[in-house]
Amino acid sequence: MLSHPIPNVLTIAGSDPSGGAGLQADIKTLSAHGAYATNVITAVIAQNTRGVQTVEPVSARMIRAQLDNLLDDVALDAVKIGMVSSREVAETIAEALGRRRPRWIVLDPVMVAKSGDRLVDDAGLQAVREVLVPLADVITPNLPEAAALLGADVPRTPQAMEMMIEGLVALGSRYGLLKGGHLPSAHCPDLLWMPDGQRWLEAPRLTTRNLHGAGCALSSAIAARLAHLPPGDSGVEGAIDAAKQWLHQALQASGRLNVGQGQGPPHHFHRWW
Numbered sequence: 619m620l621s622h623p624i625p626n627v628l629t630i631a632g633s634d635p636s637g638g639a640g641l642q643a644d645i646k647t648l649s650a651h652g653a654y655a656t657n658v659i660t661a662v663i664a665q666n667t668r669g670v671q672t673v674e675p676v677s678a679r680m681i682r683a684q685l686d687n688l689l690d691d692v693a694l695d696a697v698k699i700g701m702v703s704s705r706e707v708a709e710t711i712a713e714a715l716g717r718r719r720p721r722w723i724v725l726d727p728v729m730v731a732k733s734g735d736r737l738v739d740d741a742g743l744q745a746v747r748e749v750l751v752p753l754a755d756v757i758t759p760n761l762p763e764a765a766a767l768l769g770a771d772v773p774r775t776p777q778a779m780e781m782m783i784e785g786l787v788a789l790g791s792r793y794g795l796l797k798g799g800h801l802p803s804a805h806c807p808d809l810l811w812m813p814d815g816q817r818w819l820e821a822p823r824l825t826t827r828n829l830h831g832a833g834c835a836l837s838s839a840i841a842a843r844l845a846h847l848p849p850g851d852s853g854v855e856g857a858i859d860a861a862k863q864w865l866h867q868a869l870q871a872s873g874r875l876n877v878g879q880g881q882g883p884p885h886h887f888h889r890w891w
Contacts, residue, residue, distance in 0.1 A: 625845035626692055627653040628720070629838060630685075630711060631700030631728075632661035632673070638883025639665075639831030644698060644838040646886035651842035651864070656692055658684040660701055667830050667878030678706040685714040696722035696845035698838050699754070703738055705745035712749050722844040725754035725791070726837035727763045743767070752790030756844075756854060758837045759786070761800040772800065776818075779809050787811060793854050795819075795840075797833070810858060819859070821866055828872035828882035835884050836865045 629644035641657055648655035664672040697720050702708050727746050729738045747767050765772040768785045798807040808819045843857035871888035
């Protein structure tokens, strides 16, 4: 018999028919980390590894129904929030989680797909900034997303990333990981901020185009790792370290997959297949 029950984690996200990003990537990642994945879908997206063709948001009414029915039945240890397309949806999510808040909330402020396609309008962006970021324990923006949240230029240097942190902290999340993969360097410098300071997390840049859904996978891995922590354990830094290491290995193994003609996905199950 297991000494600890398997944690339940919810992903709130849009779908990806190619299976590499969004809801599908989240479910694979949570499963790979030994968590039971539940889900609420926020948008149906016609996309593949080459780009996004059409986005059809799910109504706030239906999202509320999904959330209420799930939360009435399943005790959640953590939630990962991905694509949110409108203020009404953001407020619906915040209200539902505010009434029955899980121990951990991770927000991946998804606004632009890897292909460059914009997924959220200006009102949705404002709602993410004002409604969801303050609700989250951890946020995981990349550089374009962080710039959009702050109405600033995209950082081009590690020094510019450091200057951006103060503005991100002021938005209200206790922890955050500013992902520096867009910097033109041989390494991918991520900047972690915590209540007691900040720390650089660096990894060598991998030569791969299989980055489709990498951000979704990282935020879900963090949520799963947090869900495994015993009550009262605030090991956020260790959870983020472990999630980054797992994603690095998933990207290293991604060449074993043959998915699509564009940017392929990480290999979420590289430890088993």
